[in-house]
Amino acid sequence: MLRTVLLHDHMDYSDTFAAWLHEQFAYEFATQGLHDWQREFKDGQNDGNWQTVIALENGQLLGGGALANHDSPDYPELGPWLACVLVAPSARQRGLAEQLITEVCATAVEIGHQKLYLHTHDRRDYYAKRGWEYLESFRAWGKEHSLMQRRL
Numbered sequence: 001m002l003r004t005v006l007l008h009d010h011m012d013y014s015d016t017f018a019a020w021l022h023e024q025f026a027y028e029f030a031t032q033g034l035h036d037w038q039r040e041f042k043d044g045q046n047d048g049n050w051q052t053v054i055a056l057e058n059g060q061l062l063g064g065g066a067l068a069n070h071d072s073p074d075y076p077e078l079g080p081w082l083a084c085v086l087v088a089p090s091a092r093q094r095g096l097a098e099q100l101i102t103e104v105c106a107t108a109v110e111i112g113h114q115k116l117y118l119h120t121h122d123r124r125d126y127y128a129k130r131g132w133e134y135l136e137s138f139r140a141w142g143k144e145h146s147l148m149q150r151r152l
Contacts, residue, residue, distance in 0.1 A: 004103050007052035008045040013061045021084050027141040053103040055096055063087035065100035067107050072119050074140055080108060082118040109152050119145045
């Protein structure tokens, strides 16, 4: 049975999900080793910097998404951010990413946030179809990115 839960309550999945993120978004981690990122990500579950929702099915990690305080050095004044949205290849095409995004947005509303930001280099249309507004383009980590926001 599929369920979404807070990573904070299931920390045995933290290093695995952080490793997936480190591999998938390697361009963002060019100057940060895997073990340093795993430590930062794990600490972020306790200090609120990376509040992560994960999807589990029969004890298997399928993906996750995070509410991050900061996710772009180019925009330190903005936040919070939808970040770290990733679904394992074997679990794609099931609507799981959208479910995780909805859960992260709900978490943000519960905390009292009225809008979220995200950046993407290749999924602008995906997010636009789901209510995210394009703000501008910027170059970071050697790629062109779209800065987007969503009012909650």
